[in-house]
Amino acid sequence: xxxxxxxxxxxxxxxxxxxxxxxxxxxxxxxxxxxxxxxxxxxxxxxxxxxxxxxxxxxxxxxxxxxxxxxxxxxxxxxxxxxxxxxxxxxxxxxxxxxxxxxxxxxxxxxxxxxxxxxxxxxxxxxxxxxxxxxxxxxxxxxxxxxxxxxxxxxxxxxxxxxxxxxxxxxxxxxxxxxxxxxxxxxxxxxxxxxxxxxxxxxx
Numbered sequence: 001x002x003x004x005x006x007x008x009x010x011x012x013x014x015x016x017x018x019x020x021x022x023x024x025x026x027x028x029x030x031x032x033x034x035x036x037x038x039x040x041x042x043x044x045x046x047x048x049x050x051x052x053x054x055x056x057x058x059x060x061x062x063x064x065x066x067x068x069x070x071x072x073x074x075x076x077x078x079x080x081x082x083x084x085x086x087x088x089x090x091x092x093x094x095x096x097x098x099x100x101x102x103x104x105x106x107x108x109x110x111x112x113x114x115x116x117x118x119x120x121x122x123x124x125x126x127x128x129x130x131x132x133x134x135x136x137x138x139x140x141x142x143x144x145x146x147x148x149x150x151x152x153x154x155x156x157x158x159x160x161x162x163x164x165x166x167x168x169x170x171x172x173x174x175x176x177x178x179x180x181x182x183x184x185x186x187x188x189x190x191x192x193x194x195x196x197x198x199x200x201x202x203x204x
Contacts, residue, residue, distance in 0.1 A: 006138060018072075025068065029058070036054045082144065083141065093155055107165060122154055
């Protein structure tokens with residue numbers, strides 16, 4: 001199991017040390033079990049207290065190892081789930097970024113392109129880095145998770161800001177269309193609308 005695990009995932013020094021400690025404790029447990037079996041099958045009857053102490057020692061070591069085995073299983077599950085979540089995130093964010101680009105084209109304000117396009121490019125770059133790491137063996141899960149955290153911070157803020165900008169643009173456009181009813185009947189409305197339209201297309 002361990003050789004295969006290390007071929008798939010990059011294990012850092014801390015986790016490697018935990019694995020080595022677990023291996024040593026499993027070997028020690030095996031030694032205690034063999035000692036107990038030797039005492040039980042000894043041609044010379046052994047004092048009950050000696051057998052009892054050895055059983056207690058066996059149980060205590062088993063309980064410690066059981067906890068560490070559960071922790072090891074959780075660690076393996078974490079590595080696997082991190083990779084699966086990152087893999088799914090690539091497709092979800094790629095699709096969402098395409099939606100954001102479409103929204104920006106709908107808004108069609110130069111200032112928005114200038115503001116948001118560098119952030120979109122940054123997100124694509126992070127998605128590409130995550131994809132490369134997922135396909136590189138052994139997989140560096142720690143580095144992937146760091147990139148995912150960075151991507152989430154940039155992408156979620158980007159999505160919220162573009163959606164908010166789109167809603168503001170829709171509201172402004174609706175207001176201009178509504179006000180256009182009086183545009184040519186009242187000169188002050190026409191002047192005000194000209195200013196609003198100019199500001200709208202500047203992204204102000």
